[in-house]
Amino acid sequence: xxxxxxxxxxxxxxxxxxxxxxxxxxxxxxxxxxxxxxxxxxxxxxxxxxxxxxxxxxxxxxxxxxxxxxxxxxxxxxxxxxxxxxxxxxxxxxxxxxxxxxxxxxxxxxxxxxxxxxxxxxxxxxxxxxxxxxxxxxxxxxxxxxxxxxxxxxxxxxxxxxxxx
Amino acid sequence: xxxxxxxxxxxxxxxxxxxxxxxxxxxxxxxxxxxxxxxxxxxxxxxxxxxxxxxxxxxxxxxxxxxxxxxxxxxxxxxxxxxxxxxxxxxxxxxxxxxxxxxxxxxxxxxxxxxxxxxxxxxxxxxxxxxxxxxxxxxxxxxxxxxxxxxxxxxxxxxxxxxxxxxxxxxxxxxxxxxxxxxxxxxxxxxxxxxxxxxxxxxxxxxxxxxxxxxxxxxxxxxxxxxxxxxxxxxxxxxxxxxxxxxxxxxxxxxxxx
Numbered sequence: 001x002x003x004x005x006x007x008x009x010x011x012x013x014x015x016x017x018x019x020x021x022x023x024x025x026x027x028x029x030x031x032x033x034x035x036x037x038x039x040x041x042x043x044x045x046x047x048x049x050x051x052x053x054x055x056x057x058x059x060x061x062x063x064x065x066x067x068x069x070x071x072x073x074x075x076x077x078x079x080x081x082x083x084x085x086x087x088x089x090x091x092x093x094x095x096x097x098x099x100x101x102x103x104x105x106x107x108x109x110x111x112x113x114x115x116x117x118x119x120x121x122x123x124x125x126x127x128x129x130x131x132x133x134x135x136x137x138x139x140x141x142x143x144x145x146x147x148x149x150x151x152x153x154x155x156x157x158x159x160x161x162x163x164x165x
Numbered sequence: 166x167x168x169x170x171x172x173x174x175x176x177x178x179x180x181x182x183x184x185x186x187x188x189x190x191x192x193x194x195x196x197x198x199x200x201x202x203x204x205x206x207x208x209x210x211x212x213x214x215x216x217x218x219x220x221x222x223x224x225x226x227x228x229x230x231x232x233x234x235x236x237x238x239x240x241x242x243x244x245x246x247x248x249x250x251x252x253x254x255x256x257x258x259x260x261x262x263x264x265x266x267x268x269x270x271x272x273x274x275x276x277x278x279x280x281x282x283x284x285x286x287x288x289x290x291x292x293x294x295x296x297x298x299x300x301x302x303x304x305x306x307x308x309x310x311x312x313x314x315x316x317x318x319x320x321x322x323x324x325x326x327x328x329x330x331x332x333x334x335x336x337x338x339x340x341x342x343x344x345x346x347x348x349x350x351x352x353x354x355x356x357x358x359x360x361x362x363x364x365x366x367x368x369x370x371x372x373x374x375x376x377x378x379x380x381x382x383x384x385x386x387x388x389x390x391x392x393x394x395x396x397x398x399x400x401x402x403x404x405x406x407x408x409x410x411x412x413x414x415x416x417x418x419x420x421x422x423x
Contacts, residue, residue, distance in 0.1 A: 022200055067193065070190055072279055072280065073278060077175075077177040080169075080173045081173035127181050
């Protein structure tokens, strides 16, 4: 806790929010609701990238994605790649994101999570795990965009309360 | 970004085509399995609260019902034992190898794959309980699927309705063999592959595992034929099968050990 090392703090809070998002991702839902589940982890990663771009970036996103792959039992590297791409895009957008209104932010989230979903879908199709010719996988981009303002407010409250920097 | 993308792609290739990364996944899962337990805890807590807070009269009623069921099934078992002995004798007459009895271990569902395009579930038994890849999983009503991924304290089950899964089956009525696969569009039903129009199958036929391929032991119920469509424009008939196992509802499953 010396003043010298005080530049970064609250790492446990960031980890905690990511774990909570991962928990929400695997929480059992009825089948018909499954497709509407927002991409919680992608939302939390985007928030931290926009809030602390010097701290949370590609590598943290990639590691998070790696553990998500193990958690979901999906192809190892699938979520890692998708989340790293989302973090990369968010890193290039963070200055604009901070100025955006809620609606503009939500539209950006729609596109970012949409890219996340599209990439996962492409990889799964290339790996022939599915070829379902429909756009169900895009619904979660929409639900993520709708839920974003609440996620944003909650995470900002957490960041300010615990002084994460 | 490019480096990470390349790394992910190499990992995905290695994971899907080879098995170099199964150890990585195995050890990383020590860290994430507690999350699955946590995610399942509301259900398991409500289960235990439910079983602790039953009224006395309900329990007495349930006890009575279960006793009756036990009596009925013991009666049926008597006949079965006789039939089994007779079957073994007949098989010996035919010089066929006798049927091996399987051992079962009970497991509980603790999670489901969040991917809406696959049918994978997580159970609470893993490599410390000697679960192995390819192990058949059944419930009280029929075949559910097989183990595709083993972690220390959990394993993933690929259900028979997954589009990537195919089950070698046999029609119980006449012994005709076929292969039942999951479909992309429903994830609830199975279809029989390459069934010619002259193949003897009718609605209501019970399908059991044929034991071909050596993965599933023979004779476990897989499904009931729910629809047979002969389209003159198609080379093959479309046969739809409803699985007998309660894939969406069963919480208690059984692992078959040879």
